[in-house]
Amino acid sequence: MALAAHLDTLAPVREKILAGERLDFDDGVTLLESEDLLALGELADTARRLRGGSDEVYFINNLYLNHTNVCRVKCKFCAFARTGRQEGAYTWDIDELVAHAVEVYGRESYDEIHMVGGEHPHIGYDYYPGVTRALKEALPDVHMKLFTASEIHHMTRLSGKTHAEVLADLKEAGLGSLPGGGAEVFAERVRRLVAPGKEHPDNWLSTHRAAHKLGIPTHCTMLYGHVETYEERVEHWLRLRELQDETGGFLAFIPLPFHPENTVFQRRGWRFSTGNDDLKMIAASRLMLDNIPNIKAYWIMISTPLAQVALHFGANDIQGTVMEEQIAHAAGAVTPQEERIADLVALVREAGRIPVQRDTLYNTVRTF
Ligand code: SF4
Numbered sequence: 001m002a003l004a005a006h007l008d009t010l011a012p013v014r015e016k017i018l019a020g021e022r023l024d025f026d027d028g029v030t031l032l033e034s035e036d037l038l039a040l041g042e043l044a045d046t047a048r049r050l051r052g053g054s055d056e057v058y059f060i061n062n063l064y065l066n067h068t069n070v071c072r073v074k075c076k077f078c079a080f081a082r083t084g085r086q087e088g089a090y091t092w093d094i095d096e097l098v099a100h101a102v103e104v105y106g107r108e109s110y111d112e113i114h115m116v117g118g119e120h121p122h123i124g125y126d127y128y129p130g131v132t133r134a135l136k137e138a139l140p141d142v143h144m145k146l147f148t149a150s151e152i153h154h155m156t157r158l159s160g161k162t163h164a165e166v167l168a169d170l171k172e173a174g175l176g177s178l179p180g181g182g183a184e185v186f187a188e189r190v191r192r193l194v195a196p197g198k199e200h201p202d203n204w205l206s207t208h209r210a211a212h213k214l215g216i217p218t219h220c221t222m223l224y225g226h227v228e229t230y231e232e233r234v235e236h237w238l239r240l241r242e243l244q245d246e247t248g249g250f251l252a253f254i255p256l257p258f259h260p261e262n263t264v265f266q267r268r269g270w271r272f273s274t275g276n277d278d279l280k281m282i283a284a285s286r287l288m289l290d291n292i293p294n295i296k297a298y299w300i301m302i303s304t305p306l307a308q309v310a311l312h313f314g315a316n317d318i319q320g321t322v323m324e325e326q327i328a329h330a331a332g333a334v335t336p337q338e339e340r341i342a343d344l345v346a347l348v349r350e351a352g353r354i355p356v357q358r359d360t361l362y363n364t365v366r367t368f
Pocket of ligand 1: 071
C-alpha cells in the first residue's frame with residue numbers, strides 16, 4: 001500500500017515527462033518530498049534518455065589549483081578559507097603557480113585546469129588576467145576554467161570595471177570557461193544565514209549571463225543540505241533554467257552536498273547529507289533542468305560508489321581525475337585526492353555504461 005501511495009504522488013510528473021512537458025515549481029517540490037527513491041531514479045533516467053542521452057558517461061582529466069586560500073568573505077559553510085595571518089594561509093606567486101602546473105603536466109598531461117580561490121583582500125586586479133595569461137602561455141593546449149562568479153564580482157570591485165569588462169579581459173588572456181561555484185542557494189534568506197558577507201545572489205546570475213553573451217560557457221551548481229528548504233532548492237533550479245532558456249551557455253549542473261566538517265555547522269550538530277538525499281538531488285536536478293545537457297555526479301563529495309549508482313539516477317558525468325582537489329577535502333571529504341583514469345573507466349563500465357574521456361566543452365578525447 002505504501003509503495004502504491006508513493007507512486008501515485010509521482011504519477012502526474014511521470015505523465016508530463018513522458019509527454020515531453022516541462023515540470024513546474026509544484027512538481028519540483030513533489031519530487032523532493034517523494035520517498036520513492038527508485039521510482040525517482042527510473043524517472044530521471046527515462047527523462048535523460050527521452051532528451052537524447054545515451055549510455056555514454058563523461059569524465060575529464062583535469063588539475064585542480066587554488067591560487068590562494070586567503071579570503072575576506074568568511075562564508076559559514078567554508079572550511080577552506082583562512083585569514084592572511086592564520087596558520088596554513090597561502091598565496092601562490094604567479095611564476096611559482098605556473099611552474100607547478102607545468103611540472104604536473106610534465107608528469108601527467110591533463111586537458112583542463114580548474115582554478116578557484118579566496119577573495120584575497122591584498123591582491124590587485126592585475127594578478128587575475130596575469131595568472132590567466134601566464135598559465136595559458138605555458139600550457140596552450142590546456143583549457144582554462146578559472147574563477148567563480150564571486151571572484152569575478154570581487155574583480156569588478158578591485159578594478160571599477162563591469163562584469164563584462166572583467167570577463168573580456170580574462171577571455172583575452174586565455175580564459176576558456178567559468179566553473180559553477182559561488183551559487184550556493186540563491187534564496188536571500190539562505191544567503192543571509194550561510195554567507196552574509198557574499199555579494200547578492202543576483203550577481204552570480206548576471207555574471208554568468210555576461211559570460212554567455214561573450215561566448216564564454218559556464219557551469220552551474222547548488223550547495224544543498226544546510227539551512228535551505230525544498231522550496232528554495234526548486235526556486236534555485238528554476239532561476240538556472242530560466243537563464244539557460246535565455247542564453248544556452250551552461251554546460252553542466254553539479255549538485256554539491258554540504259560537508260559540515262571544520263565549519264561552524266559541525267559544532268552545531270549538522271551532519272553529512274545522506275545517500276538518499278544525494279541521489280534524490282541528482283534525479284530531481286535531471287528532471288527539473290530539462291535544458292541543461294549534463295548532470296554531474298561529483299564523486300569527490302558523494303564518494304565513488306554513490307557516483308556509480310547516480311549514473312542510474314540521471315547523472316551522465318562523473319567530473320574527472322581532479323588532481324590535487326583541496327576544498328571539499330578541507331570540509332571532510334574522505335575520498336582520495338585523485339582517481340586515476342583507469343579507476344574511473346572501471347567505475348563507469350561496472351555501471352553498464354560507456355566511459356568517454358571528454359574535454360571541457362564535451363568534445364570526445366577518447367572512448368573506452
Ligand atoms: S566559500 Fe569562497 S568566498 Fe566564501 S569564505 Fe570560502 S573561499 Fe571565501
